[in-house]
Amino acid sequence: MSNWRTSSFSQGAENCVExxxxxxxxxAVRDTKDRAGGHFTATAPQWQNFxxxxKTGRFDR
Incomplete structure (x- = not known):
């Protein structure tokens, strides 16, 4: 796995993912504060659906 990126919205936040x-x-997604803790993966269709x-606010509270 390479090319890990952190969202520009994460600057200064303490709950970031890469x-x-x-x-x-x-x-693949991992916790920025615990990079050695592993990661989970999603297929291209799963990631696109997520x-x-x-974007449609499905997870908004």
Whole structure:
């Protein structure tokens, strides 16, 4: 896994995650404060569905 990125919205925040691309165009996500703690992966369709749900406010409280 390479090319980990932290969102520009995370500057100064304490609850940040990093996202990286997988070889099959999916994504991997890990905790910025515990990079050695592992990561989870999503396939490209799973990641696209997740991002679409975020954009439509599905997880808003």
């Amino acid at each position: 996202v990286g691309r997988t070889s099959d165009a999916g994504a 991002i679409a749900a975020l």
